[in-house]
Amino acid sequence: MRKFFAMKLSVYTREFKENIKLAYPIILGMLGHTLVSIVDNIMVGRLGPTELAAVSLANSFVFIGMSLGIGFSTAITPLIAEADGENSLVKGRSVFHHGLVLCSVLxxxxxxxxxxxxxxxxLMGQPKEVVEMARPFLDLVAFSLIPxxxxxxxxxxxxxxSETxxxxxxxxxxxxxxxxxxIVLIYGVWFFPKMGMLGAAFGTVISRIVMVIYMHIALKSKDKxxxxxxxxxxxxxxxxMSLKIINLGLPSAMQMFFEVALFTGAIWLCGRIGTASQAANQIALTLATFTFMFVSGLSVAGMVRVGNQKGIGDFIKLRIVARSIFxxxxxxxxxxxxxxxxxxxxxxxxxxxxxxLQTGEVISIASSLILIAAVFQLSDGIQVVVLGALRGIQDVKVPMYITFVAYWIIGFPISIYLGFYTNLKAIGVWIGLLSGLTAAALFLYLRFNKLSKKLIIHNTY
Known part of the structure; x- marks a missing residue:
């Protein structure tokens, strides 16, 4: 029995090397996105809890926009992977051109x-001093969404x-x-002006413009x-082609929006509870987002490899690859x-x-939230890699409804009740997050299991 189990497990572990080879550059790239926020939070947090709460509030708006933009753009990957599996340059070029134009407009x-x-x-019920600091920061960071x-x-x-x-x-x-x-703009090093938290916003805008310029030059200069x-x-x-990308991209954008909006809702809820709760929420959220980038990279790797297998037409291999990612x-x-x-x-x-002032309270609340974040690591990881596999087979509409129900019918109401009507407060808000993520992981996996079986059966007959 033990030998049988080891043999069955080896079917999936054999895929680990290829998964990691494809995923690790994606993970490092996604960590790059996250490190921009982490660096802002650490440096601005040194200025005080109010500044950290202001950055958190402003970023809550920007994260919503970011989720829609990144979610929409994921439609490009499975279509390119499928074209690559079919060895079709014409189809791949069309997807690239249309996707780039649509992303620019978006x-x-x-x-x-x-x-x-x-x-x-x-109107978010946040402390007045936090709102005043957040406004100018929001203008600049929102502009960085374009690049x-x-x-x-x-x-x-x-x-x-597969060039990650x-x-x-x-x-x-x-x-x-x-x-x-x-470093130079927040604290006023050398001849640079001391701009405080606005320096972090300018740093974000400029660095993201540099990122786009590099990416364009790097790709265009390669023969491939x-x-x-x-x-x-x-x-x-x-x-x-525009409609094809939109039909895939819009539901994908909404899937990511529903999750990010849930965590954004948690920011607003914690802000209504108090500045210390909001600052603590931002600390725990930053750490959870950091770890989430690892499984997000695996999700993209799964989307690419599943998309390739769909293009090839090998659905048994498709299921093995997906489960190895899970x-x-x-x-x-x-x-x-x-x-x-x-x-x-x-x-x-x-x-x-x-x-x-308030540092001790912030640390105490954040410590408790990190324990809850530890529990939902598995749920969060499973739901995002299963979503990647579903996008690989270009199934996006039903998962969109699943994520809406999980996060906004199950998770957010629990956050509101436990956060406002019990003594749990910020801890209660995060228990709601855990509930939503767990529901999403369960229902999305059931969806993938059903569809992948159907593809195998249909291909067999």
């Missing part, structure tokens, strides 16, 4: 919407071609530039990608869960100034 739209919606920040979403168009194309290192190097460059600008840049014309952008995600997130439990009282200290 970036502009998202910036405009967030800028126009800025007055809503007053970020354009970058995603390039990144998803390269990922779909280009985005990794672009993000590394972005972080070097961002760290330098943060040159044919995909040929014949680009706005007049060549047609309705059929197993790897469980191992990775289980490791992080253990680290969170062991270090939950230590980690918050990296984000606060011990000499600032």
């Amino acid at each position: 970036g502009l739209v998202l910036f405009g919407v967030i800028y126009a919606a800025k007055p809503l920040i007053v 970020l979403v354009v970058f995603q168009g390039y990144k998803q194309f390269a990922d779909g071609k 290192k280009y985005a990794m190097w672009a993000n590394l460059l972005c972080n070097v530039v961002h760290l330098f600008l943060n 990608f040159k044919p995909y840049f040929d014949g680009f014309s706005i007049k060549g952008i047609g309705k059929v 197993l790897l995600a469980i191992i990775v997130q289980g490791t992080f869960a253990l680290l969170f439990v062991l270090l939950h009282t230590i980690l918050p200290h990296f984000f606060v100034n011990e000499n600032v």
Whole structure:
């Protein structure tokens, strides 16, 4: 029995090497996105809890836009992967051109919407001093969505071609530039003005513009990608391919939106509870987001490999690849869960100034939230890698409904009740997050299991 189990398990573990080879540059690239926020939080957190809460509030708006932009752009990857599996340059070039134009338009739209919606920040019931600090920060960081979403168009194309290192190097460059600008602009080093938290916002905008420029030059200069840049014309952008990308991208964007909006809702709820709760929420959320990037990278790797197998038509292999990704995600997130439990009282200290008022309360609340984050590591990991596999087979509409129900019918009401009507407060808000993520993981896996079986049966007969 033990030998049988080991043999069955080896079917999936044999895929680990290929999964990791494809995923690790994606993970490093995604960590690059996250490190921009982490660096901001650590440096701004040294200024005080109010500044950290203001960054958290402003970023809550920007994260919504970012989720829509990144979610939409993921439609490019499975289509490119499928075209690559079919060895079709014409189809791949069409997807790339249309995807890049749509991402550029979307970036502009998202910036405009967030800028126009800025007055809503007053209605969120946040402390007055936090709102006043958040407004100018929001303007600048919202503008950075334009280069970020354009970058995603390039990144998803390269990922779909299984060339994941280009985005990794672009993000590394972005972080070097961002760290330098943060140091000199927040604290006023050398001849640079001391701008406080606004310095972090300028650093974000400039570093993301640099990232896009690097990505364009890096891809266009390589022989492998040159044919995909040929014949680009706005007049060549047609309705059929645009609608195909939109039909895949819009539900994918909404899936990511529902999850990010849930965590954004947690930011607002904790802000209504108090500044200390909001600052503590931001610390725990930053750490959870950091670990989430590892399984997000695995999710993209799964989407690419599943998309390739769909193009080839090997659905048995497709199911094996997907399950190997799921197993790897469980191992990775289980490791992080253990680290969170062991270090939950230590980690918050990296984000606060011990000499600032309310620091002790922030650390205490954050320590408890990190323990809950440890529990939902597995749920969060499973739901995102299963979503990647479903996108690989281009199933996006039903998962969109599943994520809405899980996060907004199950998770958020629990957060509201436990956060406002019990003594749990911020801890109760995070129990709601855990509930939503667990429901999503369960129902999404059932969906993939059903569809992958159906593909095998249909292909057999």
